[in-house]
Amino acid sequence: MTWKAPSPQRSGQLGDLGTATERHMLEGWLNWHRETLLAKCAGLEPDQLSRATVEPSDLTLLGLVRHMAEVERWWFRRSFAGEAVGDVFTGPSDGNEGLDGVRAADAKRDIGVFQAEVTACDAAAAGHDLDETFVSSRGTVLSLRWVYVLMIQEYARHNGHADFLRERTDGVTG
Numbered sequence: 001m002t003w004k005a006p007s008p009q010r011s012g013q014l015g016d017l018g019t020a021t022e023r024h025m026l027e028g029w030l031n032w033h034r035e036t037l038l039a040k041c042a043g044l045e046p047d048q049l050s051r052a053t054v055e056p057s058d059l060t061l062l063g064l065v066r067h068m069a070e071v072e073r074w075w076f077r078r079s080f081a082g083e084a085v086g087d088v089f090t091g092p093s094d095g096n097e098g099l100d101g102v103r104a105a106d107a108k109r110d111i112g113v114f115q116a117e118v119t120a121c122d123a124a125a126a127g128h129d130l131d132e133t134f135v136s137s138r139g140t141v142l143s144l145r146w147v148y149v150l151m152i153q154e155y156a157r158h159n160g161h162a163d164f165l166r167e168r169t170d171g172v173t174g
Contacts, residue, residue, distance in 0.1 A: 002046075003108050004042075005038070005042050007038075007043065008035040008038040026148040026149070027148070030155070033156060034118055036162075037159055038111070038114075040162035040166045041061050041065065041162075044061065044169065045107075046062075046104035046107035048169050048170065049061045049104070049107045050062045050103060053169050054164050059099065061165050061169070062110055063102045064099075066102065066114070067096075067099045068155065069089065070089055070090065072117050073088050073117055073121065075147045075151060076122075076124045076125055080124065080128075081124035082134070088113060128144055130143060
């Protein structure tokens with residue numbers, strides 16, 4: 001039997017965030033977007049996940065998963081928490097942050113790496129105040145709050161790409 005990307009378990013409903021505390025709201029929206037990306041991959045086989053379907057772009061669903069693992073690590077672990085960890089797949093210096101080098105044979109591993117990175121990033125932010133700051137690689141003072149907002153917009157943008165990729169892969173929408 002061929003491996004297929006699993007369906008994510010939703011950690012909450014967006015309506016529950018309407019009156020949540022700021023921290024709970026930011027974490028809730030970020031988790032919803034993370035889970036949405038995985039939902040766009042759910043049920044697909046490795047060759048489907050690694051196929052570019054919106055010509056002329058070479059963007060793939062698996063590439064987006066890899067990219068978001070890289071972006072999460074960069075902002076939460078390397079930049080905010082100051083962890084001395086290397087790249088997940090490829091680094092910011094290559095300009096593609098995980099989008100290239102996608103192989104169907106690595107799909108199960110790559111999705112597992114993404115899930116592990118999300119867990120590590122949540123741990124890096126846990127117990128820290130949203131107002132806690134760090135200095136970015138460009139010398140700008142940023143807060144943990146800024147990282148959450150950045151990640152939410154990054155997922156929102158790429159989940160829009162994932163919508164098109166999934167629909168072109170097998171016709172699934174929503």
